[in-house]
Amino acid sequence: MxxxxxxxxAEITRGRLDGASPETVVAGPVVIDSRQAGPGALFAxxxxxxxxxxxxxxxxxxxxxxxxxxxxxxxxxxxxVDDVLTALGALARAVxxxxxxxxxxxxxxxxGKTSTKDLLAxxxxxxxxxxxxxxxxxxxIGHPLTVLRAGEDTRYLVLEMGARGLGHITHLARIAPPAxxxxxxxxxxxxxxxxxxxxxxxxxxxxxEALSAQxxxxxxxxxxxxxxxxxxxxxxxxxxxxxxxxxxRAADESLDDAxxxxxxxxxxxxxxxVRLRLHGAHAVPNxxxxxxxxxxxxxxxxxxxxxxxxxxxxxxxxxxVTERADGVTVVNDAYNANPESVRAALDTVVHMAREGRxxxxxxxxxxxxxSTVTEHEKIGAYAARGGLAGLxxxxxxxxxVLKGAEQVGTWTxxxxxxxxxxxxxxxxxxxxxxxxxxxxxxxxxxxLERVAQxxxxxxxxxxxxxx
Ligand SMILES: Nc1ncnc2c1ncn2[C@@H]1O[C@H](COP(=O)(O)OP(=O)(O)OP(=O)(O)O)[C@@H](O)[C@H]1O
Ligand SMILES: [Mg+2]
Numbered sequence: 504m505x506x507x508x509x510x511x512x513a514e515i516t517r518g519r520l521d522g523a524s525p526e527t528v529v530a531g532p533v534v535i536d537s538r539q540a541g542p543g544a545l546f547a548x549x550x551x552x553x554x555x556x557x558x559x560x561x562x563x564x565x566x567x568x569x570x571x572x573x574x575x576x577x578x579x580x581x582x583x584v585d586d587v588l589t590a591l592g593a594l595a596r597a598v599x600x601x602x603x604x605x606x607x608x609x610x611x612x613x614x615g616k617t618s619t620k621d622l623l624a625x626x627x628x629x630x631x632x633x634x635x636x637x638x639x640x641x642x643x644i645g646h647p648l649t650v651l652r653a654g655e656d657t658r659y660l661v662l663e664m665g666a667r668g669l670g671h672i673t674h675l676a677r678i679a680p681p682a683x684x685x686x687x688x689x690x691x692x693x694x695x696x697x698x699x700x701x702x703x704x705x706x707x708x709x710x711x712e713a714l715s716a717q718x719x720x721x722x723x724x725x726x727x728x729x730x731x732x733x734x735x736x737x738x739x740x741x742x743x744x745x746x747x748x749x750x751x752r753a754a755d756e757s758l759d760d761a762x763x764x765x766x767x768x769x770x771x772x773x774x775x776x777v778r779l780r781l782h783g784a785h786a787v788p789n790x791x792x793x794x795x796x797x798x799x800x801x802x803x804x805x806x807x808x809x810x811x812x813x814x815x816x817x818x819x820x821x822x823x824v825t826e827r828a829d830g831v832t833v834v835n836d837a838y839n840a841n842p843e844s845v846r847a848a849l850d851t852v853v854h855m856a857r858e859g860r861x862x863x864x865x866x867x868x869x870x871x872x873x874s875t876v877t878e879h880e881k882i883g884a885y886a887a888r889g890g891l892a893g894l895x896x897x898x899x900x901x902x903x904v905l906k907g908a909e910q911v912g913t914w915t916x917x918x919x920x921x922x923x924x925x926x927x928x929x930x931x932x933x934x935x936x937x938x939x940x941x942x943x944x945x946x947x948x949x950x951l952e953r954v955a956q957x958x959x960x961x962x963x964x965x966x967x968x969x970x
Contacts, residue, residue, distance in 0.1 A: 504529070504653070505598055507528070509525055509527045512572075512594065518572070518582040520580075520583075522576075529570065531545070531651065533545045533547055538566070543569055544568045544569065548587060549588065561577070561578060595647035596678050598650060598653060602653055602654075605659070607683075608627075610792075612686055613687070614690050615788070618786065620635055622811070622814055626807065627659040635660075639665075641663035646679075649662060660679065662679060671706065684719070687792055689704045690841055690844075718736075719740075724750075753787050758784060760855070762824070763782055765779070768811070770794070775805045780814060782816075782855075793811070794807045819838070820836065820952045820955075822834060822836050823836070829937045834942045849889050849891075850889070859939060861941070862892055863893075864895045864930075864941065864942065865894065865945060866945020887911035887916065888914070891916045893916055893917040896921070897921050897954075924950060928957040941958065
């Protein structure tokens with residue numbers, strides 16, 4: 504963060520000082536967890552679902568925080584504002600306005616934002632000091648906090664922008680106006696809240712609407728709803744994808760035995776081979792989007808291809824592939840799940856198993872609203888058509904998943920319905936043999952990463968005895 508006096512912070516946030524000296528300087532960071540408040544920090548007291556940040560104000564100051572951003576007096580030095588979240592946004596905007604050398608890159612889409620954010624950070628760190636959010640910090644809180652981490656030396660600021668409704672991305676884009684806006688895809692994540700894909704497209708497209716004529720919109724040429732966003736912006740359009748007319752595209756694509764993509768990165772300036780360390784064909788569009796952004800910032804194609812080939816998975820539980828000592832391969836993709844990402848993960852494990860056995864443990868896909876049952880049936884059918892050796896469906900949506908699978912008459916795999924994580928672990932314990940590949944996937948609320956952890960730490964017993 505750039506250092507700001509409390510007087511300036513009060514001015515920016517239209518707040519007033521309480522028990523604080525106007526000359527006190529906040530050097531950052533701005534934090535919302537009082538335990539992270541060290542010397543020079545500003546602690547933003549947010550009213551949370553379980554706890555109210557105001558109750559931790561004294562603790563933050565005891566830890567060294569210069570002051571607290573609060574909605575009421577808290578007995579320690581504070582800037583009192585009407586609304587802490589609005590004040591964070593105003594502060595973030597003020598910081599960005601003082602950093603003209605920072606290029607803001609905004610990124611949205613239904614699936615793959617965090618994975619692509621990690622790729623962007625990896626590529627841009629070759630170009631200059633880069634700030635990107637940790638994990639999946641993409642909402643109205645994580646976004647300004649990430650912006651506030653930018654300082655005088657920052658050159659690139661990568662922002663993951665999530666939307667749960669119309670206007671959300673417009674709001675985030677006002678806080679940090681992007682020079683480059685990337686839209687990955689329009690899927691069915693949060694379909695329940697939005698009502699239809701067209702509304703999701705409307706919401707995601709707010710990112711390109713926020714770009715100026717000097718900006719660049721990077722759009723997925725393979726997704727018709729994203730491609731159509733070209734008409735919603737005055738910015739330069741760059742497309743990516745597998746389509747022959749995409750500006751930045753993948754050609755000669757294949758997967759190696761471990762499910763890692765190889766392809767030729769084709770750009771108007773030339774081509775170069777890429778061999779990813781990431782798993783699944785769905786990593787390819789994410790890679791192309793990141794490549795298009797790096798190209799726009801002047802990185803030569805050979806260097807982009809080299810950097811992409813070196814990129815390791817960063818954020819946890821996204822296609823995290825681990826081989827157990829006995830040769831069982833566990834694919835932990837349990838960070839979240841929606842129809843597109845489940846299909847992509849299933850394709851990958853079926854490919855990885857080749858002639859061997861592939862299993863899938865599928866928990867529910869959340870937030871699908873009225874389409875919940877049909878989407879789970881469709882996923883069950885898709886899994887069955889992939890020819891799994893076994894499909895273990897977990898929780899409330901299990902019946903729908905297995906019903907869909909049952910309708911695929913040609914499928915001879917085993918259908919297993921279990922109630923919870925523990926039962927899923929037991930079901931796998933009885934079945935997994937060396938050489939098998941197992942996918943573990945479900946929405947965040949299902950907590951299925953615990954299945955992956957249990958399977959990986961399980962010591963396979965002799966002779967199939969798992970008592
Ligand atoms: N391009 C893609 N298409 C389909 N699935 C994808 C794609 N990229 C990543 N995924 C899968 O989607 C899931 C979520 O990935 P990631 O966390 O990168 O997405 P996100 O958009 O940040 O999600 P969230 O909305 O939860 O922040 C993972 O299972 C990942 O493997
Ligand atoms: Mg994310």
